[in-house]
Amino acid sequence: MAIEAGNETGGHRRIRLGMVGGGQGAFIGSVHRIAFRIDDQFELVAGALSSEPGRAKASAKELGIAADRAYGSFEEMARAEAARPDGIEAVSIVTPNHMHGPVAKAFLAAGIHVICDKPLTTTVTEAEELAALVQKTGKVFVVTHNYAGYPMIRQARAMVASGDLGEIRLVQAEYLQDWLTERLEATGQKQAAWRTDPARSGAGGCIGDIGTHAYHLACFVSGLQLDELLAQLSTFVPGRLLDDDVQILLRWKGGAKGMLWASQVAVGNENGLKLRVHGTKGGLEWAQSDPNYLWFTPYGQPKQLLTRAGAGALPEAGRVSRIPSGHPEGYLEGFATIYAEAARAIRAAAAGVEPDPAVIYPTVHDGLAGMKFIDAAVKSSAANGAWVRVG
Amino acid sequence: MAIEAGNETGGHRRIRLGMVGGGQGAFIGSVHRIAFRIDDQFELVAGALSSEPGRAKASAKELGIAADRAYGSFEEMARAEAARPDGIEAVSIVTPNHMHGPVAKAFLAAGIHVICDKPLTTTVTEAEELAALVQKTGKVFVVTHNYAGYPMIRQARAMVASGDLGEIRLVQAEYLQDWLTERLEATGQKQAAWRTDPARSGAGGCIGDIGTHAYHLACFVSGLQLDELLAQLSTFVPGRLLDDDVQILLRWKGGAKGMLWASQVAVGNENGLKLRVHGTKGGLEWAQSDPNYLWFTPYGQPKQLLTRAGAGALPEAGRVSRIPSGHPEGYLEGFATIYAEAARAIRAAAAGVEPDPAVIYPTVHDGLAGMKFIDAAVKSSAANGAWVRVG
Amino acid sequence: MAIEAGNETGGHRRIRLGMVGGGQGAFIGSVHRIAFRIDDQFELVAGALSSEPGRAKASAKELGIAADRAYGSFEEMARAEAARPDGIEAVSIVTPNHMHGPVAKAFLAAGIHVICDKPLTTTVTEAEELAALVQKTGKVFVVTHNYAGYPMIRQARAMVASGDLGEIRLVQAEYLQDWLTERLEATGQKQAAWRTDPARSGAGGCIGDIGTHAYHLACFVSGLQLDELLAQLSTFVPGRLLDDDVQILLRWKGGAKGMLWASQVAVGNENGLKLRVHGTKGGLEWAQSDPNYLWFTPYGQPKQLLTRAGAGALPEAGRVSRIPSGHPEGYLEGFATIYAEAARAIRAAAAGVEPDPAVIYPTVHDGLAGMKFIDAAVKSSAANGAWVRVG
Amino acid sequence: MAIEAGNETGGHRRIRLGMVGGGQGAFIGSVHRIAFRIDDQFELVAGALSSEPGRAKASAKELGIAADRAYGSFEEMARAEAARPDGIEAVSIVTPNHMHGPVAKAFLAAGIHVICDKPLTTTVTEAEELAALVQKTGKVFVVTHNYAGYPMIRQARAMVASGDLGEIRLVQAEYLQDWLTERLEATGQKQAAWRTDPARSGAGGCIGDIGTHAYHLACFVSGLQLDELLAQLSTFVPGRLLDDDVQILLRWKGGAKGMLWASQVAVGNENGLKLRVHGTKGGLEWAQSDPNYLWFTPYGQPKQLLTRAGAGALPEAGRVSRIPSGHPEGYLEGFATIYAEAARAIRAAAAGVEPDPAVIYPTVHDGLAGMKFIDAAVKSSAANGAWVRVG
Ligand SMILES: NC(=O)c1ccc[n+]([C@@H]2O[C@H](COP(=O)([O-])OP(=O)(O)OC[C@H]3O[C@@H](n4cnc5c(N)ncnc54)[C@H](O)[C@@H]3O)[C@@H](O)[C@H]2O)c1
Ligand SMILES: NC(=O)c1ccc[n+]([C@@H]2O[C@H](COP(=O)([O-])OP(=O)(O)OC[C@H]3O[C@@H](n4cnc5c(N)ncnc54)[C@H](O)[C@@H]3O)[C@@H](O)[C@H]2O)c1
C-alpha cells in the first residue's frame, strides 16, 4: 500500500481558469472540469460555454461562475479577462475542432495560457500559425491528448526510453469504437453531427477524432517519429460525409514499422485504444479499457503484468498516481494528470523558471504533428492508398 | 457515447465541510478530498487533520483552510464550528477506527451531519450508541463503504432486486490483499501500525479493515441479511496482534449460503474485492480490479459482459456514472458517488424533505451491522470456529 | 518453439487394455479412449461396456473390439481375460461410483492392473479394502484425477516443492458447475440420474463428484495433508436426494488454512476448477478453464504469467507437454498424461523395476484420501457443520 | 453437460495411412499423428519419414511401422504402396514446403488421397499444377489449415453465413509469434533453418509460414474473397534471408476492408492467432490462445461470450466438439477435426458418393489461394508497398 496521494496544491493559490465550450449538453467540457478538480490546481472563474449566448450564460450560472464573467462570446471573454486584474491565467478550449484555432489565437494574443482539446485545428496551416504564436508569446500550450496521462503509459514510455525493450521494431496502435455504426448524425445527435461535418471536424472524421489519439500515444510511448504512411480511409455508413474507419501502414524513422487502425464502426468496441510495442529485447502491451495494467514481456522470460503503483512501477508512473495499487484509477485521473502537469508548467512560467524536467504534457508541437498526420493520411487515401511522407 | 456527465451542483452553493484526520502522511483523507471534489458538492473549510496539533495546522494550511478554522483538536472544532454562522454543515471522519465513535458523537451532538469511514467503531456497544444518537438528532450519517458507489454494483443490486437472478442461493465474497505478508508494522509504517493494534483497530484486524467491506457489499447487492456465521480468523505473521486472514461460512436468512474470505497475506493480490451471486435463474460476478464490468449469466443463455454505461445498463447504474462506456471510471469515482449521495441527502435534510428514493448510501445501520459481523466472527473464531447467530 | 512431442511408444508394443463401462451414451468412457489414444500406449481389445449386455456388445462392435472379447459382464470379462495368453494387461473402469469397488476387486484379483475413475468407491471401508488388495497384489492402480495431468499443475506442484512459495499459508480450491441448477435428474438424463442417487453415487453428491477433484488437486499441488474440516453441504434443488453445493473450511497439517467450494448450481460456471496457493514468499493461481496458464506472484515482484512450455517452464511440466507454447493443450491432453504415466508404471511393473521417479499419478491412496474427505464432510455437515478430523 | 463425444469409427475399418516427413526431431509430424489418433479414423502403416533414409527407417521402427513399409524415399513409397493390395489409401505430407508439391504429385498420380500441410507449394505455378491434378484424379486433397478445425471457428463461420453480423465491413487478422526474434537459424535449429531458407520455404518466410494461416482463417470465417492487397514485408533480424514480419492492407470483394499482421519477432507472443470480424449488425472476436471462447457483440446489446458446447453453440460447432463445455479442447483437437473431416471425405469417395454437406475442410483451392496471397504480398512489398490484385 504505497500511499502518496499528494497532488494537492500544497498551499498554493489555485490557478484562475476560464473555459470556452462545454456548456449544457456538451461532452468533454464536464470531463475537463472533473479532471481539474481532482488535483485542485484550478478554479473555474469565467466562461464562454456555448456558441449560443443564452445557453452560455445559463451554463455558467449552473457552474457557479459569476454573472459578469459569463460571456456570450470567446472574443469578449478574451478581451475582458485580459483587462481584469484578477483575470484568468489560463483557458480551456473544449469546442468542436474548427473553433480551436480561432479561440486559441485570441487567448494567446491576450497573454493567457491555453489548454486545448485535440485535434489542434482543422488544417496544418492553422496549426503552424498556432505553433508560431506559442513560440512568440511564450505561453504554455497544452493539448489534451489525455491518454498520455495514464500512469502505465508513463511507465511504458520510461521503459522504452531506458532501453528495456532494446531497439524498437514494431509499434502497433488501434483505437476502436462502434458508436457510429449507424447514421447517428441523422438523428441530430450533437456529438455525431459536428464530427461528421467537414466544416466543423476538418478533412478527417475518425482519423482526426480518435486516430490522432492513437498516433500521439504511439509517438509518446515509443519516442519515435513517423517517416511515411499509407492510409485507406473508409466511409462505411451510407450518406456519411467523412471517414468512419482508418487503416494505416506506418514507417517510422530508424526502420521500425507499424499499423494503426482506428474505427468508429467496429461493433463490439466501446473505446478500445490499445498500444503494442516490440523491440529486440522485449515487448509492451497496454489497453485503455483496463488502464492500470501493462504487460511487459522481456524476451525469453516469463510475461509480467505490471500494475499501477505495484511492484516494478517506476517513478515516472508513481508521480502521476494518486492511490495505492489495486485501487483502479481511470480515464478521469489520467485526464487530471494532464491538468496537474499544466498547472506545474503554468506555475513555473509565472515564476519565470523552467518546469521540473519530469513534467510532461502534449504540446502545440504534438498537436501540429497530429494535424500533419491527418493531412498525410487524407492525402494518401485520396491517392488510392499511396505512400506519403509525413512532416 | 452516452453523455450525461452532469453531477455538478447545478447552481447550488457547495456544502461546507470539515474533516477530522487526513493530515500529512495519512492515506484515506486525501482520497475523501478527491472524491468530494469530483462532483463539486462540498467545500473543505475546516479541519482537525491530525492527532498532533502542529501537524494538524500545517496540513490545513497546505489544503488552503483558513488559519482560524485549522483546529488542534476535534472537540474544539465541533464546538467552534457549531458556533459560527458559516460553520460546517457536515464533517468527514477519516481517523483510525478507535477515533470514529468519539468524533462522530461530538459532531452529531453539535448538530452537524457526519460522513464517517468504516468500520463504524471498535465495539458493538459504541456503534449502537451512535445509531441511537443519529436517530435522536435526525442528522444524516453516511458510512464510506465506498465500493457501494461503483456503478456496476448499483447495476448488480438492481438486477437482483428486480428478480433477474431468481431466488438467491449463493453469495460469495472475497477481499484479498497482500500488503501485510510481512511484519510491516514492525517497520513503523503508519497504516500498518494502527491496523494491527487492538487498541486502535478494535478486536478485529483484517476482518474489520476489509472483511467489513466485503460483507457490506454482499448484503448491499444481494439484499439478504445474515443469520449465522462460522469463522476461522488466523494470524499468519509471527508477532502480529490481530488476524490477518479470515475465512467465514455464511448462512443467510431465507436459506442462501455463502463464504467470505478476506486476507492481507494472500500474496499476489493487491486489492482483490470480488463478489459472486448465484440464484435459481442467473448469476453475477464482479471484481473491483476491473470495476467497469459485470458478468451476468442467465441460466441456459450465453454469458453477458455488461459494461458501465454500455448496452443493458440500468438507470440505477446510469445515475452514478459520469462518462461514456469504455472510458473506465475507478475507485475515486465510486468514492465520489458516496459523497454525491451524501450531498443529496444533506440538501434534502436542509430543505426538510426526504431525499429522492433513488439516493442510496451506507447508513449508520450498515455500520452497526458491520460491527455485529466483526463481533460474531471474533466470537466464533475464539470458540474454535463455532456457529454464531448474527445481529 | 520447443519441439519435444515424443510421447509415442518408441517401438514398444502397446499395452492390451480392457474397459468396463463407457458404452453407447456414456460420458467419460469415450474421454478415456481419446486420452489413451493420444500417446498411443494402449490398445483397447476387450470390454464389458455397459450394465446391459446387449448394449455392451453393440458398443464393443462399434469400437472394433472382437466379438469374443465383448463381454456381457465384468465378472465374465475378468475371468476370461485372465485366462487368455493374450489377455488384457490393464482395465479401465468407467462405471458409476458404486461399481468401481466391485469391478476393481475382480480385476485386481485376476492379476490385472487397474485404471479407475473417481471417487474411488462409495464408502471408506470399501476403499480401504481396495487399498489393501492393491498392496497385496502389487498391481498398478491409477485413479483418474485427471486434472493432475495438466502441465501447469505439474509446474505448480514443482514450484511449491522447490520452495518458490516459501511456507504455505493458504490453499483455496473451488470447482463450480451449473448443470444441475434445475432438476435434470427428473428428466431421466443418465449422468444426472445416478449422480443424485445415493445408491449409485454414495453418500455424497457434488462433494464426491467434483469436490474430490478439487480436494485432490489442492493436496497434489500443495503437498499438504488435511487435518480437520468443517463442511456445510446443501441441497438447493427441491426433491434432490444429495448435496449440490459444498462449502468447507480446511485446516491443513502444519498450520495452513483454506476453503473449498464445490457447486453444481453456481449459475454461469461450466467447469470452473480453480486453485490458489499462497505462501510466505509467493502465490500461485490456476484455472482449468484456461489451463495453459499459471499465475506466479513472487512477493514484492511483478506478477508473472507462466505459460505451458513457455519461458520458466520446469522439466516437470515439460515432460508431460506435447506441443510448443501458445498451442493450447486441453482437458484431453491432461487426461492423456494420466494414461501415459500409467503406461510407464505398467511397463516398469512388467519389467520388475520401479518406474522413473518422475512418473506421477494419483494412486489408490489418493482415492482413499478422497473417500475420507467425503466421509468427513458428510459427517461434519450432518452435525450442523462441526469440525471433523480427517483420515 | 452435453455429452456427444462420438467421433469414433462406429465399427468402420480404419483408413490405411502413410506419412512423408515427420521423423525423429521433426515438429508437425507427431502433431498429425496425435491428431489422427484422437478420433481413431486412421492407422499409420507406412512412411518415408525423413529425407535421410537411415533416420526414416529408425523413425518408422519407433512408430511401429512394419520394416517393409519403412521407405527410404517417398518415390519408392508411392510406387510400392500403390502396388500393394493393402496399400495406403491416403498419405500425410509433413515435409518442409518445397517438398509438398513433388510428394503430393507422386501420390496423387499413384491414386492415393493426400493430406498435405501448408503452404501448399513454393510457387503459384506448382500449386496450379497440383489443383489440376486433383481435378484430374478426383482424389481427396486436404490442406491442414488446422485452425479451421476449432469449434468456435466453425461457430463464427456459421454465424457470419447466417447473417448474424449483417453485411461484413471489416475483417482483421493477426498471427504473432516471437520465436524468431533472434537469429535462431544461425544456431542450426532445424525448424528455423528451412523456414528462413528461400530454397526450402519459398519466396515468403513469415508470410508463408503463418501469414497463410491467418489469411485462410479470415476467408474461412468471413466467406469473403480478397480483391487487392498492399503489403510491407520486413526482415528485422540482420542476416535473415526472408521476411519475419508482414503487414498488409486488405480490400475484400464487395467493399469490406481489413488488415493482416503476421510476425515472428513480436516479442511476448507465442502463437497469437486472432481474428476480428465486424458487420453492420454485430462483431466477432476469437483468439487461438483461448480457443474455446468466441466473443459475439450484437450491435446495441450486451457483449456475449460464447463457449464451446455452451449455450448458443450451433450444430456446426457441436459436430466437431468432443467434450462438454468448460472442458477445454485445444490445438490437437482442432487438428483432429481436419483429419475427421478428411476421413469422412475419403470414406465417401470410397463409397462413390458425395460427403455430407456438413463436412468442411481446406482444399487444394484454399491452398492455391494461399499461394496467390503469398505471391501478391511478395510482389507488393517488392514494389515498395503497392496495391496488387489477388487471384
Ligand atoms: N480528449 C478527448 O479524449 C476528447 C474526447 C471528446 C472530445 N474531445 C474534443 O473536444 C472537443 C469538443 O467535443 P465534444 O464532444 O465535447 O463536443 P460537444 O459538441 O459536446 O461540445 C462542444 C461545445 O462547444 C460549444 N461551442 C461551439 N462553438 C462555440 C463557440 N464559438 N464559443 C463557445 N462555445 C462553443 C458548444 O456549444 C458545446 O457546448 C472536440 O474538439 C473534440 O475533438 C476530446
Ligand atoms: N473506505 C475505505 O476503503 C478505506 C480505506 C482506507 C482506510 N479506511 C479507514 O479510514 C480510516 C483512516 O485510515 P488511514 O489508512 O487513512 O489511516 P492513517 O493512519 O493514514 O490516517 C489517520 C489520520 O487520522 C489522524 N488522527 C488520528 N487521531 C486523530 C484525532 N484524535 N484527531 C484528529 N486526527 C486524528 C492521524 O493523524 C492521521 O492523519 C480508518 O478507519 C480506516 O479503516 C477506509
Ligand SMILES: NC(=O)c1ccc[n+]([C@@H]2O[C@H](COP(=O)([O-])OP(=O)(O)OC[C@H]3O[C@@H](n4cnc5c(N)ncnc54)[C@H](O)[C@@H]3O)[C@@H](O)[C@H]2O)c1
Ligand atoms: N475424471 C473425471 O473428470 C470424470 C468425469 C466424468 C465422470 N467421471 C466418473 O466416471 C464414472 C462414470 O461417469 P459417467 O458420467 O461416464 O457415467 P455414465 O452414466 O455416462 O456412464 C457409465 C457407464 O457405465 C456402465 N455401467 C454401469 N454399470 C455397469 C456394469 N455393472 N458393468 C459394466 N458397465 C456398467 C453404463 O452402462 C454406462 O455405459 C463415474 O464414476 C464418474 O464419477 C469422472
Ligand SMILES: NC(=O)c1ccc[n+]([C@@H]2O[C@H](COP(=O)([O-])OP(=O)(O)OC[C@H]3O[C@@H](n4cnc5c(N)ncnc54)[C@H](O)[C@@H]3O)[C@@H](O)[C@H]2O)c1
Ligand atoms: N499446420 C500447422 O500449423 C503447421 C505447423 C508447423 C509446421 N507446418 C508445416 O509442416 C511442414 C513441416 O514443418 P516442420 O516444422 O514439421 O518441419 P521439420 O523440419 O520439423 O520436419 C520436416 C520433416 O520432413 C522430413 N523431410 C524433408 N525432406 C524429406 C523428403 N524428401 N522425404 C521425406 N521426408 C523429408 C525431414 O526429415 C523432417 O522429418 C512445413 O510445410 C510447415 O509449414 C504446419
